[in-house]
Amino acid sequence: MTKEKHNELKKVAYKVRQHIIHMSTDGGCFIGASLSCVDIIVYLYLSFLNINKNNLKSPDRDYLFLSKGHDVPALYGTLAEIGLLQKSRLKNHLKTNDFIYWHPNTNIPGIEFHSGSLGHLLSVAMGVAYDCKLKKQKNKIVVILGDGELNEGSVWEAFLVAASLKLDNLIVIVDRNKFQANIETEKLNKLEPLSDKLKSFGWSVRKINGHIFTEIDGLFSQLSVHSGKPMFIIADTIRGKGLPSIEERADRWFVNFTKEEVESLLHELKTREMSKLTSETLMVR
Amino acid sequence: MNYEEILEKLVKNNERIMVMTAENRAAIRNLPGKIGGRFIDTGITEMTLIGMASGLALRGRIPVAHALASFLTMRAFEFARTDVGIANLPVKLVGGFSGILSDGNGPTHQAIEDVSIMRGIPNMKVFCPADEDDMLICLEKVLLSESPYYIRYNNRKPEYKHSEDFEEGKAEIIEIGKDINILTYGALFNEAYNAYKRLKESGYNAGLINMRTLKPIDENIIVDSLTNCRLTVSIEDHFLKGGLYSIIAETALKHNVMGKVIPFAFDEKWFKPALLNDVLVHEKLTPEAISERIINEYFKIKKNNGK
Numbered sequence: 001m002t003k004e005k006h007n008e009l010k011k012v013a014y015k016v017r018q019h020i021i022h023m024s025t026d027g028g029c030f031i032g033a034s035l036s037c038v039d040i041i042v043y044l045y046l047s048f049l050n051i052n053k054n055n056l057k058s059p060d061r062d063y064l065f066l067s068k069g070h071d072v073p074a075l076y077g078t079l080a081e082i083g084l085l086q087k088s089r090l091k092n093h094l095k096t097n098d099f100i101y102w103h104p105n106t107n108i109p110g111i112e113f114h115s116g117s118l119g120h121l122l123s124v125a126m127g128v129a130y131d132c133k134l135k136k137q138k139n140k141i142v143v144i145l146g147d148g149e150l151n152e153g154s155v156w157e158a159f160l161v162a163a164s165l166k167l168d169n170l171i172v173i174v175d176r177n178k179f180q181a182n183i184e185t186e187k188l189n190k191l192e193p194l195s196d197k198l199k200s201f202g203w204s205v206r207k208i209n210g211h212i213f214t215e216i217d218g219l220f221s222q223l224s225v226h227s228g229k230p231m232f233i234i235a236d237t238i239r240g241k242g243l244p245s246i247e248e249r250a251d252r253w254f255v256n257f258t259k260e261e262v263e264s265l266l267h268e269l270k271t272r273e274m275s276k277l278t279s280e281t282l283m284v285r
Numbered sequence: 286m287n288y289e290e291i292l293e294k295l296v297k298n299n300e301r302i303m304v305m306t307a308e309n310r311a312a313i314r315n316l317p318g319k320i321g322g323r324f325i326d327t328g329i330t331e332m333t334l335i336g337m338a339s340g341l342a343l344r345g346r347i348p349v350a351h352a353l354a355s356f357l358t359m360r361a362f363e364f365a366r367t368d369v370g371i372a373n374l375p376v377k378l379v380g381g382f383s384g385i386l387s388d389g390n391g392p393t394h395q396a397i398e399d400v401s402i403m404r405g406i407p408n409m410k411v412f413c414p415a416d417e418d419d420m421l422i423c424l425e426k427v428l429l430s431e432s433p434y435y436i437r438y439n440n441r442k443p444e445y446k447h448s449e450d451f452e453e454g455k456a457e458i459i460e461i462g463k464d465i466n467i468l469t470y471g472a473l474f475n476e477a478y479n480a481y482k483r484l485k486e487s488g489y490n491a492g493l494i495n496m497r498t499l500k501p502i503d504e505n506i507i508v509d510s511l512t513n514c515r516l517t518v519s520i521e522d523h524f525l526k527g528g529l530y531s532i533i534a535e536t537a538l539k540h541n542v543m544g545k546v547i548p549f550a551f552d553e554k555w556f557k558p559a560l561l562n563d564v565l566v567h568e569k570l571t572p573e574a575i576s577e578r579i580i581n582e583y584f585k586i587k588k589n590n591g592k
Contacts, residue, residue, distance in 0.1 A: 059344070106372070113343065117367050123333040124368055127340020127348075134322045154332040154364075161333045165325070 001217040005047065009213045012081050013042045014269070017242045019077030019090055021265045027094040028256030029102065030070040032246060036177035036210070036237040037144060038074045043216045044142060045082050053084060056109060062139050065125045068146030068175065069103040069115030070254075076100060076108070084110040119152030122172065126162050129170040138226075142171045148180025151189050162230045163202030170230040171223070172203075175210065177239035181253055194234060203232040210235030245274045255279055288417075288440070289313050291424050292349065296320045302428070303341055307334040307352040309381055312438060331361035335368060335378070342374035349428060354380025354396035354437065355387070358403055369433045370406040377428055378403075381438045384522030385472050385556065385564055392555040401527025403435040404500040410434045410453065411499040415474030418443040423451040423497060437471055444475045447495070454501035462492030465579060466510040469520040470496040470529060473549075476565060477520045479572030484579065499532065507536040511544030516583050518547045520575065525550040547582045549575060 016038050023029045041064075045051065049062040066075055076093075079085040085108055092098030099107035103116030112128075115121050122143050129141040149155060162170055176194070178185055185191050195205040204227060209215045219233065239253070240246030243265055246255075257265065257279050264275035286294065293316060295302045304316055305325045317324045327334045331352050338348035350357075357380045358365065369376045380399060387394040404411050410432050414420035417440045427434055430453070448457050456468075465484055469477040474495060484491035492514070494506055510517045511533070519529045530548040537543060549570065557567045565571050569578070 113339075114367075114371060117363060119332075120336055120364065120368055123336025123364075124340040124343070126333070127337035127342070128344055129340075130325065130337065131341050131344040131346060154336070157330045158333045158336065161327045161330055161337075164328070 001047075001214060001221070006213055009042055009046055012046060012078070013039050015081055016042055016074060016077035017269055018266060019080060020073045021243075021262055021269065022090065023073045023076070023093045024255055024265070025257045025259060025262045028254060029073045029093070030254050031073070032179065032239040032249070032253040033068065033071040033146065033175070033177065034073040035241045035243065035246070036239045037071050037175040037235075038077070038241070039211045039213065040144070040173060040175065040216065040235050040237075041074050041078050042081075043213060043220070045078050047217065048220045049140065049142065051110065052082075056084075059135075060137060060139060063112055063125065063128055063141045065112055065115070065121040065141070065143045066104050067115055067121035067143055068118065068149050071146070071175070072102070072104045075104065075111070079108065079110045118146070118149040119154035122155055122158040122162070125170060126158060126165070126167055129167045130165060132169055133167065139169065140171060141169055142173065145172055145174050146180070147174055147176045147178065147185050147191060150174070150191055150194075151180065159198065159201045159203065166228055167230045168226050168228050171233065172230065173233045173235050175237055176234050177237045179239045179248070179250060179253065183250060195232075198232040202229060204229045205232045205234070207234045207236065210237035211241055243268055243275075244272055245277055251280075286421065288421065288424070289316050291421060292316060293319055295425065295428060296323050299347075299429070301345060301347045303346045303348045305334055305338055305348050305350040307331045307350075307356070309352050311381055312379070312440070313351060331356045332364050335361045335364035335376070338376045339364075339368035339372065339374055342369075342376050343372075347375045347377065347428065349377040349379060351379045351381060351438075353394060354383035354399050355394050358396060358399040358435065362402060365403070365409070365435075366406045370409055373408040374433055375431050377434045377436060379436045379438050383437045383439075383471070385561060386439065386441070388561045388564055389558050391558040395555055397523050397551055397556070398527060399435070399437065400499050400521075400523050400529075401531070408433055410501065411437075412453070412497065413437040413471040413499055414439050414497065415445075415447065415457075415469075415471065415495045416441045416443040419447045419457075419474070419495065419497070422447055422449055426451055427453070439472050441472055441475060445478050451497065453498045454503055455497070456503040456506045457495040457497055458506065459493040459495065460491070461494075461509070462514055463490040464514070465489055465516045465518060465583060466492040466494065466514040467518045467520060468494045468496060468507070468510065468529060468533070470499060471522060473520050473522050473570060476570055476572050476575060480575035480579065483572055483576040487576070487580065489583070496529065499529065502532050502536065504536050504540065507533055508540045508542050511537055511542045511546070514544070516545050516547060516579070516586055518549065518579055520549040523550055525552040545586055547579065
């Protein structure tokens with residue numbers, strides 16, 4: 001990866017994190033899970049996926065499906081930075097005059113399918129992947145799953161089927177931030193050894209640090225799709241990445257901050273100086 | 286042409302049609318070898334079946350997805366609602382062995398709430414053919430519709446020659462009665478038909494209506510029956526709540542009409558699992574039992590009206 005590209009990725013990821021912080025007030029958002037997948041989403045749109053303003057309806061475009069829909073602020077922010085979504089619309093977060101709410105929907109240019117209920121978009125993406133293969137097209141179909149989402153049985157059903165159908169144009173990325181809503185994943189339903197599980201299901205498995213662009217690029221620029229097996233990428237991430245006062249805190253997964261706290265968090269993003277936060281996590285689930 | 290021959294023809298003439306199953310091949314046994322990659326068996330995975338069907342529809346396909354009615358509509362209900370329904374995709378969900386057609390399987394397989402829950406999904410239409418002929422007459426139009434559809438697969442042998450004219454939301458009117466009108470759909474059509482014939486033989490001015498689509502519903506025929514006929518009868522292999530009887534009540538309220546209605550349905554109970562003919566006898570759904578109960582009810586009305 002060139003130095004220029006690396007700097008661009010870092011700059012865009014920083015701006016997306018700012019957008020997420022701005023969306024964490026006036027109703028709030030799922031800030032922790034959004035911050036953990038920012039770097040992956042930014043990388044995919046800027047360096048991997050063939051998705052742009054001019055090919056959104058083209059059958060040859062690549063597809064991204066955000067299955068763990070509650071991290072959609074990261075996607076809104078990225079779509080705004082790459083020009084698919086007007087930046088001014090981000091101010092409409094949770095307003096009735098727009099469609100910028102807590103879960104993805106297709107009124108947003110670039111969002112392929114709605115999600116919010118966990119465990120759906122892997123199978124939806126498989127339908128798309130199957131059709132692309134049947135038509136001998138070379139599109140890449142990427143699905144982002146949450147690690148908490150791996151509790152859902154429908155995901156494991158789909159893992160089984162995708163391998164049997166040899167959907168090797170399908171790339172699943174797990175945002176492995178090691179938390180689900182209120183608790184660490186390993187303290188509830190143990191997922192580890194996760195890569196062994198997927199290998200035994202017949203998937204190709206890779207592991208990366210989901211915040212280091214050179215490492216992400218090292219994998220994706222060399223990725224051999226069309227190998228007969230679907231690809232499962234475990235992206236090791238940190239929930240709340242970029243804000244030390246939120247990072248890896250079980251109680252900071254959905255927060256509605258005050259305006260002052262937002263200012264303080266924007267400062268924290270720049271300096272890593274811890275903010276003094278008093279707003280409590282809302283238990284919406 | 287039988288069911289799978291029609292599907293094969295549609296697949297060959299229309300590149301949008303895909304045939305899918307969650308390893309329920311009863312109706313499509315011979316298709317896999319004939320249509321190549323246009324046939325997908327996901328295994329016993331109703332959720333993945335419907336999710337994948339939605340993805341195929343996103344790419345412009347019209348997937349016709351088969352599974353046992355109770356698992357298709359209930360185990361995977363949220364996939365039908367959330368993926369097919371919200372996105373309003375032209376996925377066709379074909380439920381096999383619904384209602385009394387599950388005969389000896391027992392309550393786990395008795396989809397007798399399927400109409401109720403599927404019609405509750407915005408955009409989802411519901412087609413319940415009376416028998417194999419009725420299903421085949423209407424099939425092509427239903428499958429080529431741009432709407433999501435739930436289809437109650439019904440391969441019972443026909444005893445009546447159905448009208449070739451099919452339009453969704455339009456019932457097939459066999460006859461409109463002045464004394465008694467039977468409104469029915471699905472697998473109990475033959476019993477309803479023979480009960481209707483018995484009523485006529487006994488001198489009643491009786492009618493019979495095959496609803497065909499439960500959503501959209503033919504409101505006119507319901508209003509007409511409630512308004513102009515002394516006794517309306519609903520016959521369905523479905524729970525009393527949520528099916529045709531409920532639809533009649535909803536329609537009556539909407540149009541502010543009233544009429545006497547006698548339901549044949551399963552009221553807060555599963556039916557006795559057995560071979561189909563024995564189920565009908567046990568549940569008092571033979572033509573004899575149906576016509577006898579209708580005549581008794583009709584007498585009560587006449588007696589009350591006479592007072």
